[in-house]
Amino acid sequence: MDESRLCTYPRFCDLKWHPDNGKTARLTSRSRLRLPIDLRLHTPQFTVLHETDDFMLVDKPAHLLVHPSVPGNPPTLLDGLEALCIYELANGGKLSLINRLDRETSGIVLVAKTKEAARELSIAMEKREFRKSYHALVWGWPKEDQFTVEEPIRRKGEVEDSPIWVKQIVDPDGKPSLTRFEVERRFEKRTSNGNRFAMLRCYPATGRMHQIRVHAAHSGHSIVGDKIYGPDDACYLQFIETGWTSSLERQLLMNRQALHASGFGWKGEDWECSLPLDMSNFLGE
Incomplete structure (x- = not known):
């Protein structure tokens, strides 16, 4: 594994923290506390399994959201991918998640790195290739x-x-x-x-x-x-x-x-x- 492509991207967000079980963090509009998220469940750490100029396959851990769902949610796989591919994005690249996994499901996620690749891969998925x-x-x-x-x-x-x-x-x-x-x-x-x-x-x-x-x-x-x-x-x-x-x-x-x-x-x-x-x-x- 190329350690340079193992992404860990912790950050902070507005959360209501429940210390009773240590594993629940709920969003609330009334809470503006800046508390760290539970990194055991939410840090967007993943491994790149395969990568080309057009796409990559990554191993998503369980409990990690694939993409943002509400404002201020914990870091997602997409957040980590954007941090990892900052050079590509700065040079005209665009990340697109071709397949998506439930939050608790782990494993392979296909990510396009350009608009052209996203179109080709999306068509391939529609054709069940x-x-x-x-x-x-x-x-x-x-x-x-x-x-x-x-x-x-x-x-x-x-x-x-x-x-x-x-x-x-x-x-x-x-x-x-x-x-x-x-x-x-x-x-x-x-x-x-x-x-x-x-x-x-x-x-x-x-x-x-x-x-x-x-x-x-x-x-x-x-x-x-x-x-x-x-x-x-x-x-x-x-x-x-x-x-x-x-x-x-x-x-x-x-x-x-x-x-x-x-x-x-x-x-x-x-x-x-x-x-x-x-x-x-x-x-x-």
Whole structure:
């Protein structure tokens, strides 16, 4: 790894700090305190896996926002990329995030460095030229070593009341969605919530919101740590209210969904991104 392309870009922002759990920082218009963010969760540190004059592939850690969502939010991947590519930007470059990962999902993000590259890569994505794969830790042991979930997905709030606006569900009137799964490993681990787990390789043929998480749960094997599609979606609401707690840890086992964008391919080339430490530790590696 080229250490010059390992980016760490801490900064300060206006936050309301909750020292009770040490892991929650909420935005508030009334608070103007200049307190450091929790760098364990929010520092935009990432690794460049591959880079050309036109694009780069970076390994995004879990808990890092990909791009700004509200004014004054903690540093994002885009902030770190802009700091890293300051020379390119000063010479006419323009950064564009071609694919985006959920905040808690780790792994490969494709970034265009010029307007021309962004157009080419966006068209390639629309034509489904990219080969993407993920690793996921799930509860239970799937019966088959390979299985496919081909079920349409839509937002739950379009069908019935949902306290979680972003929650998606399988619904016959949803958008066509297909995910292939392969079991790479079945293992046993004594935990506060279950003893049998599996490592899946996931191949989404379509790109719906939360698709892998929804299809994994639909198959009966929710992703470990998933606050919305795991044991109980009340975990998500509790997390929003209280931050990470010992009660949530007993239910979810990991403080984020154990989903990692590990593979990316295009035009005869393929790149791999190794598992992050939290997933490797869960596997006992």
